[in-house]
Amino acid sequence: MFGTWGRRELQGLFWQVLVVGIALAVVGFLWSNTVTNLSARRITTGFAFLGREAGMPIADSLLAYNPRDSYLWAFVVGVANTLRVAVIGIVLATVLGTLIGISRLSANWLLSRLAAVYVETLRDIPLLLQLLFWYVLMQALPAARAAWRPVEGVFLSNRGLILPAIPIGPLQLWVLATAVLGCAVFYVVRRRLVARQMRDGKPRPAWPFALGLIVVVPAALSLLLRVPWTIEWPELRGFNFVGGLTLAPEYFALLIALVTYTSAFIAEIVRSGIQSVPRGQWDAANALGLRRSFMLRQIILPQALRVIVPPMTSQYLNLTKNSSLAVAIGYQDVVSIANTTLNQTGQAIEAIALIMAVFLTISLSISFFMNWYNARIALVER
């Protein structure tokens, strides 16, 4: 039967059978132990526990939650908390990191040195240590009664950061949805305009469309529907604040730590991206007499982005995974809630499986989006 097979194929088959056999044996051994241990502890495997009452308090949540809700809902709340930190963190870290990366290339010696010190210091200290440090600083802030007020309506105290808020009801949501739709339409319109400019070389300004679609139409709708845009100012009543938007100290500390730490890595990526653009490109743009901002926007940035985007993806993934350090300061993200669930119910395998599922989903979505973006900006060659 093996007559036509060479020695090489047989060897290959042997190794595969050996390795897969060992892997299966290990998994089987662990599995049988787990089944025995679980039945000894009277824990039934499966996800039925998700329907049971969670009974754990969640202090700071985006979604409505009370301890009588199910484990499933507690999990969803945890995912929302993770996303709340990750999404805002990614946006802020990108902005801060880009500014610092550009500052490192500044002609101003002082600015570039300061940026370098920032990057070196933050990169070489563990994130968890920085997180604990920020959290301790948060707790050392004055009490609510003596809160700092850097700007009118903004309070910084050991209760966290309190900002004035604009209450968003269904009416306001409609107006915002129109603005978002306007952005989408503007994107299509701009592509058309650029395509036509490519054909006849005549520049067509896009800003009137932007103004109309993103500002005028929503504003008109707002006036038409008489949408009330009130600002809710926070007020000190007794020992705490009423109204406004509260960023709890745990959330605020986690956000600062993640943003500053990740921005140091992003700064290095941005710097090396800009430096990777060949000198001749700058010289050519200068020789054409292009304005500095136009040159950066149209010549340098598109080329730098090709180098910047792939490593940026892994930084975004890192930030998302690092948000699980929240458990150290008591911000209830999905890992923290899964851990509490695990301690309460003993459903270890299910809890870990859910964590893995959540993070794999988030990781895959980020990679998918970044790969799409990367493909869009990639160099198109003949």
Add this chain to the structure above:
Amino acid sequence: MTVIADIPDAPRAARRPQTGNPVSRWLRTNLFSSIPNGILSIVLLAILAKAAFSFAQWGIANAVWLTPVNDSSACRAVRGVGACWAIIPEKYRFILFGTYPFDEQWRPALSVLLFIALFYLSTRRAFWRRELIYLWIGALALISVLMWGGVLGLSYVSQDRWGGLPVTLILATFGLAFGFPLGILVALGRRSKLPAIRSLSVLYVELIRGVPLVSLLFMASVMFPLFMPSGFNIDKLLRAQIAIILFAGAYLAEVVRGGLQAVPRGQYEAAEALGLSYWRKHRLIVLPQAIRHVIPPLVNTFIAFFKDTSLVLIIGIFDLLTTAKTAIIDPAWQQFSVEVYIFVAAIYFVFCFAMSRYSRSLEATRGR
């Protein structure tokens, strides 16, 4: 936009006439090359001066440097206006070595020195030979003897009394020492032509890299007892170490894979033409070249592990960060955590900065 985003590598000095004494010339080219630049410099200088002044006031002028043993009253008197550095001489033995028996603490101290010597020798190009492997095995065995004792007249110290800096170094170094061979095997597996082995390797790498280290550590601390036959249990530190090795293996595998891809095809073909077997081909020809290619990213990965070992705090293992956090639970010193964190941050910084400098210098001399 003239202020930021300077042209990289532009000869800055060429833009200004070379007049005046060197100091004013330097100031003019580097700080006051244009009006917005000058304004920026002045604003930055003002902010920097203010920050340096208030830090000096807190950290030096108003600080308390020494207090009588276990008496924090002097520190509490300056709370809010001055730093309490006195907490460091008070607690440094605990922060550095945890609950290791006090009279035997020369042993972890010596281990730390051995680790540093080992790292230093590994960075010397002259030592990049096969003998380095024996050096590592010897040094790690010696460190184990020092830490555990029980032989050569050293008293036995169980590993639940270990703590502080040696634990951080052990977790990171053993993570590398075992994770690296694992990473090489997985990297080879991922490039193998055998589908079953390739998909197993891909599964391992992607699963580990897809989840946060925290959840792996939880798994090691909570689920490990479930996985093992009842009655069989191993120490918490060892369980965390296994999690870190598995974690390191996946990340190092990706680094090594990068190196394997950089080895030209001709090298593989030449090795095959000589009739070398798969293992001899890789051991003698391919891997030495591949690893040389990826030494800078390997150092960077090691820096990341070194920092990531601090995560074991979450499952209650006494590494450097956990001992620091525990030191300030003492009610008398509770309010001075910032000083302790700065001290510990400085230790981490020294290690990481030295390694990143080394990695930078390697990259600069690459290709020479």
